[in-house]
Amino acid sequence: MKIKQTCLDNLGIVNTAVAKIPGYRHGDALHFDANSELHQMHQCIAQVIIAAFPQIKTILDVGSGAGSLSYFLRKLNNDLTVVTIDGNQETVNSPFIKPAHHFVVRTDDEYRLVDEKNNLIKFDIICSFEHFEHIEPKAFDQFLSNFKRHSHENTIFWGTAAAYEFHSDDEAHLHCNVQPGEAWAELLAANGFAPARSSLFEEYCHLLSEPWLPPHGRTSNSYELIFKKC
Secondary structure, X not given: OOOEEOOOOOOOOOXXXXXXXXXXXXXXXXXXXXXXXXXXXHHHHHHHHHHHOOOOOEEEEEOOOOOXXXXXXXXXXXXXXXXXXXXXXXXXXXXXXXXXXXXXOOOOOOOOEEOOOOOEOOEEEEEEEOOHXXXXXXXXXXXXXXXXXXXXXXXXXXXXXXXXXXXXXXOXXXXXXXXXXXXXXXXXXXXXXXXXXXXXXXXXXXXXXXXXXXXXOHHHHEEEEEEEEO
């Protein structure tokens, strides 16, 4: 599938000289080492997606960073169309992305992904792991509007939102939207979304690697979010 992004004024984070952009740290997306934990930990998430949704054909990874999840998804099923989007302009240099299916955009600004006939692409799965907490509250409606635009009636969203803040002066701006799980549920409901199914982390815990597992892994420090349009 040939894909293009048609909101041409959305070029991602363009002014990286600004000391503290809310929700953003330039190096966070630039983990290009195949042996790093931050890369390898996405392998099990790809396995869960394939196991839980064997019929899917298209996936959008929002706030994809270096594209590690897409890399492992394509290794498991090369017939999948996996599109990655991230605000960091240097992610185009990642060895894990598929360049024709990677787009640099601010995920909290409008973007439109279309096919070769200029039809808006509706994805079967939209993923976003450890990204919600980086979106300023004032931009969150637009962030979710993008999900709606690229969803059909059966699209499932699966992701996580970190439950902790940073307190040091040089990191306090990073998690700029930390909320309790109940607040996320209320916010999603107010924007026209509903819970889609039970926890994938619980159902497929046997597939998860150590960086995700309790007592210190991501599932202990984040809220799992699984929803769909009402």
